[in-house]
Every structure is written in C-alpha cells, then in structure tokens.
Amino acid sequence: MAQIPLSRSAASLKGVCSQDQSRNVAADTLRAFLHSNPTPSLRFYSAQTAPRPDHGGTPDAQPFSQDEQTGYDHWKKQRLANKEFFTSLLSSAATKRDAKAYISRLKSPRKKTPALKSTQSAVPIKAQTTVNVGNLFSRSRAVEQSPVFTQFKDEEQTVEEVETVNVAMVKVNNISAMDDSILAGIAQTLSSLSRLGMVPAVVVEEPAQTDYSVRRELLTQSADRLVTAIEQVSESGARKLDNCFRQGVDGRPEIFLQKLITRPLHQGRIPVIVPLAFSDRDQCVMSITAHDALLALTKDLAGLSFVPTTGGSVTEAVEKGLPLRKQISLDRIIVVDETGCIPSTKSHDQEHVFVNLEQEYSRLQEELRSSTDSGVSQRHASNLKLFKDALRMLPHSASGLLTTPLEAANTARLTDDGPSNVGTRRQKNALIHNLLTDKPAYSSSLPAGRLTQDSTTASATTSTLVKRGMPLTMLPNPDAQVWTAASTPRLKLTDGRIDLDRLVYLIDDSFNRTLDVEAYLKRVNDRIAGVIIAGDYEGGAILTWETPPGVSDDDTSRLVPYLDKFAVLKKSQGAGGVADIVFNAMVRTCFPNGVCWRSRKDNPVNKWYFERSRGTWKIPETNWTMFWTTPGLLDQKSSQTFLDYEAVCRTVQPTWADNKKLVD
Template sequence: MNTAPSKRELQHFLKRYVPQPELTTSHMVSGSGNGTNNTSRISPTSTGHHLKTPQKYVDALLSPSAHQLAVTKVEGPFEKQGWDSVGSTLVKLQKLGLTSIVVADNAQWSSMEKEELPAELIKSMVRETMALVESIEKAGGRARLIHGGVLEQGNSGIEAQLDFILSALENRQIPIIIPVMMAIEGRQVPITGNQAMVALSTKMVRRQSNNIPAPAKIVVINNEGGIINHEQPGTAHSLINVQEEYDAIVSAFDENKTWQQRYPTALDNLEMIRDCLSDLPTSSSAIIVPTSSLPSALIANLVTDKPLYSSSLPNRDIQRVNKLRTTVLRNGIKIRNYDNVDDLDLDKLTRLLQASFQKKLDEKGFYDRLRKVLAGAIIAGDYEGAVIMTKEGTGGHYYLDKFAIAPTSQGIGLTDILWKRMCDAYPELLWRSRQDNGVNKWYFERSNGYLRLKDTNWVLFWYGAGGFRHIDDYASIVRSITASFTGPLITS
C-alpha cells in the first residue's frame, strides 16, 4: 500500500497480475501431456465453499501463482543480508502475481573462466548460487536450481529449452538457471548471464509450442544500480526510452572513460535489455535495481508499472531523483519532429486527438489556425502520441496547444517521454486547462507556476524559470484562443 497507486494504476495491476474477484486462485498447471499448459481457474463454488471472510480472500489473492513471468538476472556477489533481501523480494513478487525465471550471475565469473577449468568453474557457480536458493526457501518460497538441459549451442547461436523451467513453474517453484551451455560436442561450457537472458527471452517470445507467456518484465538485481544519467551527473536515469536514447548513453560512456570502471556492467546490461525488449510486446518493460532498494523499488514498479520518479518532473531535488538508483527501461517508439502542417498525416492526427480527448474536433477551424501559428509538432510512433506547439502573441510565446496520448499507448511511459522531449525543445512555454480537469494535479507538479483566471474556467500554467515575467501576456493568450473541440465524441 505504500506504493500509493492511482486508481488507474491499481486497476491495471489487478487486471494483469491478480485473479478476478469471482475466482479464488489461478495457477499455471500441467496440461494433457502434450507439452502445453492450461490455466486452471478454481471458483469458490468448485471448492465446496465460498470465500466469505476477508482473510480467506486475501490468502487466495496472495497465493503463489504464475500469472505473469519475469526473466530476472541476479548479479552477485552479495553479502548474506543482500541474498536474504533478494530471496525475500522474489517470493513477495511471486505472491503478487509475477514469478521470476532467474539467471544467476556474478561479475567475477568471467575472470575465473580464464583461470579455472570449465568443470571447476561450474561447480563454483553452483555452490555460490545455492545462497540464493537458501534465501528463497528461508523467505517461505520454493526454488529449483537448474544447471543443465536449458541452454544449448544451436545453428544460429544459443538456444533455450523450457521443459525444466515449466516443470518448476507448475510446482510453484522459482527456477534458478546457472548460465551453462551444452556445446555441440557434448561438453558443458559457461556463458555470460546476459547471453542466457537473451536466449530465454527470445524462446519465450516464440512460445507457440509451449504456451508460456512472453516476459512481462526483464529485471536486473545488482550492487551497481541503474544506468548513470549523463545529463545529470550524480544521478541515475529514471526512465530510458531505449530506441531514442541508447546511442546517446553509449556515446556518453565513450567520452567518460572512468564511468566504465565505476559502472562496469552498465553498458552490457543496457545492450542485453535492448535485445530482449526489441522482441517483446510494448507492454513489457525492464528495470535495473540495486539490492539496497529492495523490496520497495520492485514492488512499487510492479504495482504502478512506472518509474519510481517521473522523468518529466522538474529536477528540484537531486537526492530524491537518485535515492534508490533504479532505472526503468522501455523499448519505446521512434519520435519525429515536424514544423509544417502539410507534412503531418492530418487524418491520423485527428483520430489521435479525438480518441485522447473523447471530443469531436473542429477540423477545419483547428487546422486553419495551426497553419498560421504552428511552432512544431512532436509525433511518437504511428501517431500514438503528439505534442502540438504554437507561437502566440506579439512576444512569440510558445503555447502547448495539444498534448495527446492514444488510449492504447497509455501506461507505457510515453507521457513522460514526450513531456521531457517537449521541455527540452521549449524551455519556456505555457498552456491552459479547465479548472475541473482531473489531470491538473499532474500539471501542477510539472509547472513552474499557475494562475486561475477570473471570470473564466481556465487555469493558466507555465513552464520555465522566467515565466512569471510574462503573466499578463500569457493570460491574454489563454483568453484569446478559441476552443478546438465542438462537443462529445459520438461513436457507434
């Protein structure tokens, strides 16, 4: 409950991770022996009694299940307290509906590979990973250590087999995989944890023969924490739009050689996550979190499906931004900039605006005005989101005319991505919102100031340290712009 989710976030979490209210449990169980799995849903009546007491309902709600799966890399070594924290967190996540398929890893194993025979190294890997098995069982969970029969050398690279993993999931165990591959000649060869992560994620995406869901999350638990933010030294990235920001982050590491020594796994993890997310649904995300931030960081991300700190918020408190050193990553979508109305797909833009605002757009009036005052348009993907900026008044002030996210693209971090992109491009701007608009709290948090205009239904917001100097101009602009919508959107 300390995650304080909004109503929409809580509904999204319950729909995705929790059995429906009329059902007591929902577990992944073995199918008819043909290699598939069916979801067994047990209703209150089928068990011979109804769940009448809150305690029984909560017990059923928190019964270990495998509604959604995460491919999780646990990157040690940790002290005993760290292992206990990891094990306890994995058990808590399982009870909340997210079961981890764990890949054990250790930054020291790659150097040991040069000094030890493969067989001796594998024994060391198994011994060290038993600490995680013990921590899970100490926390009341069940774990199964798997160090063979999962990863093998294929014609096109490392391939994963899911039989042992499925068996563990069916028995409500958390599978823990040692990153060891069976080579073509039949010998076992250690590989990196990242190679195992990509192989498992890829196999789960191509799951038609196994009926296993694609990973809802890619998780990295380590000592190092999230990806350092090159734009704000001393902080970690809160949210990374991988498609848009990957190259810039790699370039920043190339320019700051000391970062590669201080954060030795950052770029490797970033590349692994990029490879995994590129094949996953847009609803899937990744998170990198240090053990010092467990369990709160992962539970909050699970429930709200967003970063711990919004990347679109003004960075007034550096300590708050960096406190938990946690980075959420999404594959994201490509973002393009336009400065000419005729370069936009107006049909798609109209559909986006009407779907987002649920109102009928005055197309002729809106686009005729836009041709005269457009300052720029930021379009995400195939019109999944849009920012429309105009230049208003004699002072040429930048005005946020429309900020729209398609209903189908909500909850994937696109709002923060577009808002940050807008603020970077327009360091001073204004916008308006009706006084009863439910999103105003969000606006208050991201504005540098606001003013309720008398004799109108508008709240004037501005962004930029010097905005207060232009309040009279801003108020005049807000009062002068005619409404773009003609009424409620009527759909058949």
C-alpha cells in the same frame, strides 16, 4: 489548452489523497479484493495446525512436545512472513487504477476442466481448507489445481496444463559480495513476486575470472546461497539448475531440456540457474555469460527456439511454439546490479527513471560508451543492450527493470523492531511496485527539483524502467532546425508528413470534444512552431508562436512559445508513459528555454501540470490557469515576458464545433 481527461474514480482519488495523505486508496482496493473473492488460490499459513501458546492452561497440561514446538515455531515464522508480504504489497500500490489494472492483468480466467472419458470411477479429490483470496496470487495454483488426465480406451494417457504461468526473468549480479541480510531481502522479494502471480527464474552472475574453475566454483556457491535464502522464506522453495544449456552450432548457448525450466515454474518453485553450458565438440562444461544465458532462456520460454525443419515453413515453426506460449507468459526482464540505474551525463536529472528504447537507445549507448564520468560503468551499456535484445523477443507490453541489490531487498530493510518514526512511510519495493503498476516509481517527466522535496521517492532514483516504447516524431527535426520564432519557412498542419485526419481524431478523443478543423487551421496554420507525435498517433502536441495583443507579427522577439494542444488517446492515458514521452520531448528537446500553456481552473489534470511546471498563475477574471516552464520568469513579476504570456493565455480563442458551454 489540451486536457488529458481523468476517470471519475481517478479524480475522486486525487481529492481523497489531498484530504488525507495517510490513506492509500490503492491499498484499500487491493485489501477489499482480498476479502471479497472466495477462491482458494493461496494458503496464508502452514497447513499444519500449530498449538496455541495457552493450550496448557489445565493443571495436568504437559509442555510442548518437540513436534508441537516445531509446528508452533513454523507458524510464527509464517505469520511474520505473511505480515511482511502484505505490507510490501499494500505499500507498493500506487493508485486505485493501478491496483485494478494489476488485478485484471494477472487474474487468470477460469478454465473448464475436460471431463474424464473412462469406464473407471473417478476418485473424488478432498477439498482443502484455505483462506480464500481470489486469483490475485498464483503461487500455489499449479499445486491446488491438478493437471487434467483424459483417458481413452485405446490411447495413451495425456496431461493437459490448464494454467498459464506468468514468469519474470531475473539476473542477479555479484551475489558473492552481498552480505546475508541483503541476500535474505532479495530472497523475500523473489518469494513475494511468486506469491503475487509472477514466478521469477533467476540467473546468477559473477565478475569475470581468468581461471575457469574459480569462476565455476564461485557461480555454484552463489547459486547455493540464493537457493538456501529462498528456501528459508518460501514454502514452494527454489531449485538450482546447472545443466540447462548446451553450446549450439552457432556457438551460442541453447536450452538443453526445456522441462528442466518449465516444470519448477509450474510447481511455483523458483529456478536458480547457473550459466554453464555443455559443449558437444569439446565434450566439456564451459562457463557462459549471464547475458547469453538470459537471452537463451528468453528465446526458449517465448516459444521462438523452434526452427523450420528441412522443407518446412516458418509458419510451421511458429505453430510449434504456440503450446509453450499458452503455458508460459514472459513479460518481465529484471536486472539486479550494484551499478544501479542508467545514468545521464547530459541532463540535470543525472539518471534515467524511464528509457524509451525506440527513441533513446542509440543516443544513450553513445553517451554511456563515450563517457569519462566515474559514475558511468560499462555495465550500464551492457545492461541496456541486454534489455534491448531480450525485449525485442517479447510482446510489446513487456518491460525491463534495472535496480540495485539494496532496492531489491527493500522488504527486509524495515522491520517492526524498535520505536517507529511518526510520519514516515515505508519506501516502495522497486520490483513489487513494477509488478503492480508496470510503471516507474515516479513519473519520468517530473523535474529533478520536485524529487528532492519528496523523501518517499528517494529510492526510486536507483531504478530504471525500460520499455521497447514507441517512435517519436518531431517536426521540424530539432537536430536540423532549432525551434525559434525567426525560423522560416514554418510548418503547416497540412504538411504531407502529417496525417491530419488522425491528428484530429487524437485531439477529439483526448478532449472528448469535436474540433472545428477549418476554424482551427485558419487560426494556427501560419504560426506553427512544431508538432510532436508519439507512436502511431497515440499522443501528440501542437506548439505555436502566439502574438500578444497590440504586437506586430514581425516582432519575433515578442512572440510567445505556446502549447496549444496536448493530447493522448483515452486507451493510452495512464499507461505506457505516452504523456511523459511527449512532455519530455517538448521541454527538454524542443523548448529547453521554456514554454507556456493554459488550462481551465477546474480541469482535474491540473495536478499533473502543477507538478511539471516551474510556475502557475490564476488569470484574474477568467477561468484559466497559466503554466510555464521558463526559468526565472517570476524573478521580475512585472517583466514584459510574463505580461506577454498572460495576455496570450487570456486571449487565445477556442475553436471547438460541439457548442459545449464551458466557462472561460
């Protein structure tokens, strides 16, 4: 059985977690980083010195003055905000590998500051006293590190931006219907995202109104409410923008002045954008949809709004967008909508925790638009289209997140007031968890039954992670030919539709072993049930029909559906959901009635298999553990099907060429 090797650190992490569930190793990793990196990039507390509550201990001490009391109140408020911030951060860290990946992804490399070429003497900048936590947080980097002014004798003064600002586009729907506590929680989360190095740019949206003036007033009030809520929890604050767009020649909105957006982002301020556009033709301001506004912002911030001039080339237009792409890095699209995650009316899970657009978009749109289920809204289809349109303009690594206001406000849901419940864990904030891990809150290949047993994943079912993803090839196509033991002719690995060399490389890389190709083809080439290939051979599975000992190959009723190889390239393991995509295709599309496989008892990936199988059996007198997804297999443990599964898993011969001595 194929193995997805885990790193030694990840393997040790699993061991630690199994011994002490209360310890969050990912949180320990982040906490250690905060204490060990002396770089001034975030001030935890107000720069104003707050008076101590006991400073009046002398007989002639005077009560606080009004200014002192204001400073002390601000200090207390900031301390509570910091406590909330770090609690959300550390509780949202999923694994040690995720924490390290986040630190590596958002920690900006140091850039050399060009020297000042001037006859004037440089004025030294007074160093600020701050708490040093490294480049993990970048909220105040644009403030702490001033732009570099380069002076030349006969040239104008120029300013060079030295930091890349990581940006998330956020659409918040129906703020007018939210109570103050939910809005305060969303504001706290948005502020935390900014402090974690990803400044959100927020577009507000309200339900459609027949009266334009009513809609405009509603949008303006919603933006004002959100700005006020952010100002109360963020030192950098927010800025309402209601003059960003104009109507383009094609009738679609376009950015009126780019600096209106980029300047607040570089300052760490959160732009709150009202979807209104000025029409040159009608000489009036008109409302636009938040969908169109977000796409216009995405296009502009991605550096794609430049068009070739008359006689110019596309290359010239692309080069014009390069400076902006060096200043702004946009790789998150977030939608906060009370309709929640993308529902599934044709599966037992009832919701999609992860959507691979490349593979699932057309099918999901058809399912959503034709559904009569009361839990399915047309906004689900609209939000899914928004993700598709926006993500295609961004790097392949970009992702989208659809969640509810309640989950976006998770930071405000739990407080330290009142008695605590022993044994309860703080639920993860969907937005912060997505930023730290770029993964769903739980694996999309986990059976629904597993989730109902774990209260910590209860909130995860109201969020959907969306990625452009990768194409998925299933041979033969299950829509045209159901995978059954009686199907003929059977597929061969030498089929022209399969790149055998790349498939072998995938297996060798995943297992860290060398396959004996000739011996392997001799064993499986006449019994292939099907092959699944994810993306550009980033992951895959080979499934076979195995014959139990003593059974004729012609007795198709006794042939066992067997997962012979399950492989993911090392560079893709733990990222992008490759393993989940392949596994879901296998158990939900190709073999919905069940499949079995085996793995060595000491394989560290067995925990992943345990969580996704319906049952396991440690085969006596061997080093193999058998797994299966077949429903009801243990209803009668002595059944012939169970015995056939065990016999196959016990007797299949490995075909490796590396001569490694592994106990079977």
